Amino acid sequence: MRLSHFDYHAPETVAQAIALMQAKPGARLMAGGTDLLIKMRHAGLKLQDVISVKSIKGLNTITVDENKGLSIGATALLADVALHPDILKYYPTVAQAARGTANAQVRNMGTVIGNLCNASPAADNAPTLLAMNAEVEIHGPGGQRRMPLEQFFKGPGITALQPAEIVTAVHAPKLAPHTGTAYISLSARGQLDCTAVGVAAMIVLKGKACEEVRIFISSCGPTPVRALKTEAIARGKELTEAVIEQAGNQAAGEVKPIADVRASAGYREKMVAVLTRRVLSQAYTRASE
Numbered sequence: 317m318r319l320s321h322f323d324y325h326a327p328e329t330v331a332q333a334i335a336l337m338q339a340k341p342g343a344r345l346m347a348g349g350t351d352l353l354i355k356m357r358h359a360g361l362k363l364q365d366v367i368s369v370k371s372i373k374g375l376n377t378i379t380v381d382e383n384k385g386l387s388i389g390a391t392a393l394l395a396d397v398a399l400h401p402d403i404l405k406y407y408p409t410v411a412q413a414a415r416g417t418a419n420a421q422v423r424n425m426g427t428v429i430g431n432l433c434n435a436s437p438a439a440d441n442a443p444t445l446l447a448m449n450a451e452v453e454i455h456g457p458g459g460q461r462r463m464p465l466e467q468f469f470k471g472p473g474i475t476a477l478q479p480a481e482i483v484t485a486v487h488a489p490k491l492a493p494h495t496g497t498a499y500i501s502l503s504a505r506g507q508l509d510c511t512a513v514g515v516a517a518m519i520v521l522k523g524k525a526c527e528e529v530r531i532f533i534s535s536c537g538p539t540p541v542r543a544l545k546t547e548a549i550a551r552g553k554e555l556t557e558a559v560i561e562q563a564g565n566q567a568a569g570e571v572k573p574i575a576d577v578r579a580s581a582g583y584r585e586k587m588v589a590v591l592t593r594r595v596l597s598q599a600y601t602r603a604s605e
């Protein structure tokens with residue numbers, strides 16, 4: 317199917333991008349276009365104006381700061397995040413999620429921010445950043461603000477962005493000592509395939525007990541699901557096999573997945589239990605190291 321005609325805009329500053337969005341109601345931002353152009357070409361999305369963020373200077377920055385933590389700019393490529401030495405060292409699960417997204421060609425066009433703003437419940441880069449309590453930085457006509465990523469997703473393809481707003485970066489805080497993270501996703505083909513079930517966890521240990529636990533499940537609801545009751549089971553406890561077993565069972569009860577081309581609802585529920593056990597175990601081991 318051919319793309320229908322649209323006007324392509326390439327602002328060089330965030331202010332220009334915001335002004336263009338105000339001047340062209342209905343316009344959509346584009347980073348790598350690996351989601352947007354597919355929707356325009358194959359899913360009937362017709363746009364009069366597309367505003368590329370790729371020419372905006374400084375948005376491709378990735379920083380890992382000893383105090384401020386991790387920042388990934390809006391045009392930083394999935395490939396650059398996957399291979400960034402400091403991300404591999406200090407935020408290995410973020411690198412893993414980026415590396416597990418699509419294939420090399422797509423990772424060299426697509427961005428982490430595009431993955432988040434696309435707001436697919438299956439997005440591979442969301443659960444880990446949610447587990448780490450990341451925030452998105454948003455610029456718009458009303459100025460600049462930060463929003464917890466947890467408040468950002470409103471439904472499939474729907475975010476909390478207001479008209480003419482742009483996400484300029486995602487920030488993950490500096491991780492406390494004795495923090496462990498893990499992310500496991502399943503899909504039919506394993507790679508180049510939308511995630512059928514994904515679970516991410518972050519654990520902060522105090523001694524042998526979990527002082528903090530955050531668990532997010534993807535592809536099992538209209539947005540990534542936070543497994544609050546499962547977190548409560550693990551919080552304050554040493555993660556023995558019995559606790560991990562109980563947590564897995566609870567997690568399966570916290571989702572109401574649908575059946576679709578990727579998996580049946582029953583399979584998803586069962587896999588939520590299995591993956592939750594595995595990510596808790598992995599995160600706990602990493603936090604203990």
Ligand SMILES: Cc1cc2nc3c(=O)[nH]c(=O)nc-3n(C[C@H](O)[C@H](O)[C@H](O)COP(=O)(O)OP(=O)(O)OC[C@H]3O[C@@H](n4cnc5c(N)ncnc54)[C@H](O)[C@@H]3O)c2cc1C
Binds near residue numbers: 426427438440
């Ligand atoms: C073959 C193939 C395989 C794929 N495999 C996977 C996979 O395994 N896992 C996975 O999660 N995804 C996968 N995807 C989806 C896609 O590649 C990712 O979601 C990618 O990260 C999107 O980034 P992008 O920069 O291309 O986004 P774009 O397509 O440019 O944008 C996506 C959406 O975000 C909005 N947007 C972009 N940037 C901003 C911004 N700065 N502020 C506000 N809104 C913005 C756009 O308007 C659009 O709605 C795959 C895609 C393809 C084509």
